Amino acid sequence: MKTTLLFLSLLFVPFFLYAQNYELINVNNETHFIDDESDIYSIRIDSTSTIDGNTFLFNHKVFTETFSVSCPFIASDSSWIGYQIIVDNDGQYIFFNRQQDSIFIPSLAELNEHWSFYQFANGDYIDATISSIDNQMILGDLDNVKTITLQAKNDLDMDIDHPVNGQSISFSENNGIVSVFNFIDFPLDIKTYTLVGSANSANGIQNLTAREIFDYDIGDEFHVERNYQNNWKYTYRSIRKKILGKTVSLNQDTLNYIVEQCEFRIQNEDPLISPDTLSTLDTLTETIILSNYNLHQLTLEPVVNGYTEFSISQTHNRRKKTHFDYNYNPDDDCWEELVVTYDFDFTFIEGLGGGYFSTPASNYTLVYYKKGDEEWGTPFECSPLPTSIANLEKEHPQISVYPNPFSKQTRLTIEDYKFGERLTFELFEMTGKKIYYTNINQPSFVIHKENLLSGLYFYKISNTKKRTSFIGKLMVE
Helix, strand or coil, rough: CCCCCHHCCCCCCCCCHCCCCCCCCCCCCEEEECCCCCCCEEEEEEEEEECCCCCEECCCCEEEEEECCCCCCEEECECCCECCCEECCCCCCEECCCCCEEEEEECCCCCCCEEEEEEECCCCCCEEEEEEEEEEEEEEEEEEEEEEEEECCCCCCCCCCCCCCCEEEECCCCEEEEEEEEEHCCCCCCCCEEEEEECCCCCCCCCHHHHHCCCCCCCEEEEEEEEECCCCCEEEEECCCCCCCCEEECCCCCCEEEEEEEEEEEEECCCCCCCCEEEEEEEEEEEEEHHHCCCCCCCCCCCCCEEEEEECCCCCCCCEEEEEEEEECCCCCCCECCCCCCCCCEEECCCCCEEEEECCCCCEEEEEECCEEHHHHHHHHCCCCCHHHHHHHHHHHCCCEEECEEEEEEEEEEECCCCCEEEEEEEEECCCCCCEEEEEECEEEECCCCCCCCEECCCCCCCCCEEEEEEEEEEEE
16 A cells, blocks of 8 residues: 555644653664564654655665666665655554555554554555553563454455464563564565663663773684685795784874784795795784775665674674775766675674785685683694795705695605604694694605595605605695
8 A cells, every 4th residue: 555645644642742651663763673684674764854844754774776787776765674664643654665655653542442554555464452561671661562463354354374473573662662673575485583772771782892802801802814816826824913002193184003013925926936934023013094984884784885783792702893895986876896806895893903804815814812711713833833844845856746636645755864863743724724744754654535535735844853844745635
C-alpha cells in the first residue's frame, strides 16, 4: 500500500505534543544494531521536516548502486531502516521499503492490539499484534518492552503461509527500537537486527573512530606480515613492533609512539640467483594523525574516497571498520569503481591499528598481538636466519636437493659429508618460524611433505663444531 499526498492533508496535532513514551526513534540519538553475521547498522537521523503535522525523518546517507554506466554509485536516503520515516501525532510510525510500500507501527498500541503491518498488492497482508509487554534489560538498564508478532493473512482474514509468520520485532519505552527487520527490502528480507549500542547510554557498543583504532598502550606488541609477489619477484617481510612510549599532541589529533621494531626481510629480484635476506632492529617514532583517517562513518555512509562498513571482528571480538575505495566525481556527485587488478579493502581494528589487507599479489596481515593480558595468534622470532642466504649458498655448493620443487618427497644430499661431523638440520617457514629440527648422521636423507603446505621454505644446515651454517630453499607444490 502506498501512502499518498492525501494522507498528508489530514489535520493533526503538532508532533511534539504527543507523549515520548515508546518513541521508536530519538532524533537526537545514534543507535547501533547487529545482525547474525556481526555486521552493525545504525540509525542517526540527519534531517527532518514537518508537513501538515507529520514529521519526516531521514537516516544518514548510504552508498547505493544505481546500475547506471554514467553514474554507478550515489549517496541516497535508502538506508537499511527504509527510504524515509513518517511519524504522525498519534505516535504511529510509517516506514517505506525500496518500492515505497508502507510498513506501520503504532508505538502506543496496547497488549493484544492488532493492525495491518504491511499490505501486498494482491490484497494479502501481514497482521501485527502486541503479543507481550514486559520488563527486560536493555543496554544494562531495566526497560518496558513491547513485542510485535506477525502473521500473514489473505483478503478474507485467513492465515496463509509466509516466512514472516511467527517472526517478531520489539521496541522499548526508553530505548526505542530493540529489534527490527531490514525495512528497505521487507518483506523479502526478514533478517533481524538487534540493538547493541546507543550514544545516550554508557553501556553497549559505540561507533568506532580512528582514536580507538590507534589507541596503543606501552608494552603492546604487534607482529605483522607484509608481502608482495609478482611471478618470480617477491618480498616477504615479518615485522615485530613493541610500544615503548606514547605522547599525544595538545589538540589530541596527533599520536607519537616510540616503537622497537624488528624486521626480517626476504627479497628476490632475479630468478637465476637465490634471494637475499636482511634483519634489522631499530627504535623508531611512529606518528599517527587521526584526522587523516575517514573512519568515523557508519556502515555504508559515503565519504569522498568510498565507504566504510562497521562490524565486530569474529576473530578478535573487537570492533572493526572496513574501508572500500572508490573514485568520486564531484561534477556528477557520483562514485565509480577503481580501475585496478585486484579490489582492495582495508581493515582497521579497535586497539590493533590497521590498513590491513590481502590480495593474491600482496598483503599486510596481523598475525599476532599482545595487549596487557590479552594475547592472540602465533608470534614469530625476529631473526632466526643468517643475514645473506646467497653468500652462504656459494660457500657450500656440495649440498643439493632433488627434486625441488617437490610434491611428495625430496632428497637432500651433502656431497662432502664426513662421518663424525656434528650437523643439524632446521626447517623454517618464510616468516622465519622454525617448524622442524633434527640431527644429521648420514650424507643423504629424505624430506617428506607430510603436513607441509604448498609454498616456499628455508632450511639451515649447521656444523656445531665449526660454527658454520648453510642456508637453502625448498619449494613445496
